[in-house]
Amino acid sequence: MxxxxxxxxxxxxxxxxxxxxxxxxxxxxxxxxxxxxxxxxxxxxxxxxxxxxxxxxxxxxxxxxxxxxxxxxxxxxxxxxxxxxxxxxxxxxxxxxxxxxxxxxxxxxxxxxxxxxxxxxxxxxxxxxxxxxxxxxxxxxxxxxxxxxxxxxxxxxxxxxxxxxxxxxxCGIQTGAGAMLNVAKPAVGSSIAIFGGGAVGLSAMLAAKLTSPACLVLVDNSQTKLDMIPRELLEGVHAVNSSNKSSEDLAAELRALTPRGAGMDFAMDGVGHEAVLLAAHLCLDKLGTALIVGGSPTAKISAAIEGHLVKGLTTRGMHQGDSVPRVMLPRLIQLWKDGKFxxxxxxxxxxxxxxxxxxxxxxxxxxxxxxxxx
Structure with missing residues (x-):
């Protein structure tokens, strides 16, 4: 009817x-x-x-x-x-x-x-x-x-x-979590930077914490947004305010947080802004991966090709964090019930x-x- x-x-x-x-x-x-x-x-x-x-x-x-x-x-x-x-x-x-x-x-x-x-x-x-x-x-x-x-x-x-x-x-939560759990799959002891303190970025952060990273950084250009995040969720996380920092300076600051200052193994852009995309690429260590999650109809990747060649970098776009909902959502629910997500x-x-x-x-x-x- x-x-x-x-x-x-x-x-x-x-x-x-x-x-x-x-x-x-x-x-x-x-x-x-x-x-x-x-x-x-x-x-x-x-x-x-x-x-x-x-x-x-x-x-x-x-x-x-x-x-x-x-x-x-x-x-x-x-x-x-x-x-x-x-x-x-x-x-x-x-x-x-x-x-x-x-x-x-x-x-x-x-x-x-x-x-x-x-x-x-x-x-x-x-x-x-x-x-x-x-x-x-x-x-x-x-x-x-x-x-x-x-x-x-x-x-x-x-x-x-x-x-x-x-x-x-x-949508957003499975996208962020999927970027880590389905796509990046970081080895224990990896260095991970996440750009964007919204639901997608924070879901990626929560999922990244499950992988026992050596260095985990959350980046946002709003101190108000960073201050709003429950303190217990930021345990073991470096929170970095990127306001008024160039892509180059921000990338240098992030690399300095990693073991031996080598750089990030994974950098996830949850914003879709060209300056963020550039910083994500510049902060990577050799063989690092830039994960593109943030959407934009106009933003372009401006990282130099030479850096990709010499450092063996990977740029990986994705939709929904590669999540198959009937697999991913029950997985996230069980992680939540277990007190892990x-x-x-x-x-x-x-x-x-x-x-x-x-x-x-x-x-x-x-x-x-x-x-x-x-």
Missing amino acids: PTTTEAYVARQGSLKLEKVHYADLDANEVLVDITAASICHTDVKAAEGVFHMKPPMIIGHEAAGYVKEIGSAVSYVTPGDAVVLAFAWCGECRRCMSGKQPYCDEMRALNFGGSTRADGTVAVKGADGGGLNGQFFGQSSMSRVAMVRENCCVKVDGTREELRLFASLG PFDKLLTMYKFEELHKALDEMHQGQVIKPVLVL
Whole structure:
């Protein structure tokens, strides 16, 4: 049956809670009663019209809840299952078939395709009857009830309160953690620099701590943001304020922190700024790896080729930290339950109706990761 609910809809110059109408479920779609939806900077970019999917649209791509209804071809979940939502993937292309879902051949169509399904029908409409772009990252989950693609669902175990925490795991946190655990895989005693003290960078930092590094450094250009991080999370971490430092000077400072001043084995850019990218490359030791996680439509890599050749450097871009959600999210949850990955310390809870308060406090640097709770 068609479903009517409330969701946060971005239109030209506005973002507010509106009534929306979902069509009957397609064969591979699922309705999820949302218990919590986490806020990511990508939601803000999309709402402002500077991302792949444009307004009018329902935002939200980090959430969790309980399956309410399933399409006729859905087999992974059943009504009542607790799920965390992540990006959509097709499950049939050569990337998906080889366990590389973040690089699915249908990534753009499934995650940013808009309001029209493959058969030409409109999946979601606003109160005015006009079509809305939905299934942002396959889910558009900043809604009381979300219509999502089946492959977005990751079944989990946990109480309702735990599920509200797990809502934050589906994009930024798995990206940062995945950069360390799936891509870098640092040997014990490695030197690691992480640029960016937001949710992605701090998740990478928490994951890096699990690898017993010899030197772990968190870099950000805001002392306010660095001061906001819970002190217990920074145990064993050098926190460096990069404000008003050139890429060269910052890189020299970071190299000096490493054993013998040799430089970093891994430097992760979680910002996507050219000066940060350059500093990340310049601080590396021989055979070091620069990990590019921060997104930017215009930033370019400006590190000299000669340095790469002589030092044998690697530059590695990635999407979602190379995470396969149905493997990565249960792994992170178990690490959290074991007391080894305290991502919950990054979260601040708000009522579902308090989106704009959460956004204001996020922009003012008062919170790291806001979560809207239903």
